[in-house]
Ligand SMILES: Nc1ncnc2c1ncn2[C@@H]1O[C@H](COP(=O)(O)OP(=O)(O)OP(=O)(O)O)[C@@H](O)[C@H]1O
């Protein structure tokens with residue numbers, strides 16, 4: 611469904627990604643892990659179209675996205691839940707969800723979306739009229755995911771959803787991601803620094819380091835690699 615081919619991205623003179631290739635198949639949950647500054651968020655921004663590559667391309671359902679705007683990519687079925695959540699703080703929970711439903715598929719299925727989001731995150735139903743800026747970090751993350759779901763995406767990209775959350779809250783978020791994956795309605799591409807959890811839930815993963823994919827594969831294979839064991843499991 612998603613093919614990223616030899617992507618090279620630079621900010622001015624600084625190379626953020628070099629020849630990065632990844633693939634996500636229909637219904638898969640794929641994880642991208644790597645240290646700070648590795649280029650994980652840049653990869654997501656290039657896929658969603660807010661950053662343009664210097665070379666290489668992104669194909670979505672066989673369509674080359676090179677000349678497709680970020681907004682259009684949303685209509686095609688790509689949702690990007692950004693790092694740091696970025697909910698609209700002065701809008702209510704409901705208004706945030708409505709903002710997510712701007713795409714054609716999102717508008718026509720909004721009632722269904724609300725049911726899905728509120729059953730996944732009951733606390734959002736209780737707080738539907740509360741301003742998003744007054745929610746806890748975990749609740750804001752739930753809302754950011756809900757807003758992503760509201761566009762009825764075929765591919766949802768989640769950038770460090772557990773960032774800054776207490777372990778128990780992060781577990782709730784991972785559980786909900788896992789449930790969305792099991793429902794099988796969309797593919798999920800996840801960036802995570804909590805590698806052990808990411809490994810538990812994902813089908814496959816890529817390890818990004820200073821802008822390059824240094825390893826990829828099923829996690830039971832990755833976890834045998836000495837570099838991964840040293841970097842992420844303290845072995
Ligand atoms: N808008 C920008 N302008 C200039 N350089 C940038 C910009 N955004 C990111 N960079 C640089 O590009 C590199 C990759 O950044 P990116 O945010 O993609 O990494 P990351 O893997 O998401 O890191 P983190 O784990 O901290 O979120 C870093 O060296 C970063 O400083």
Ligand SMILES: [Mg+2]
Nearest residue numbers: 650651652693
């Ligand atoms: Mg990042």
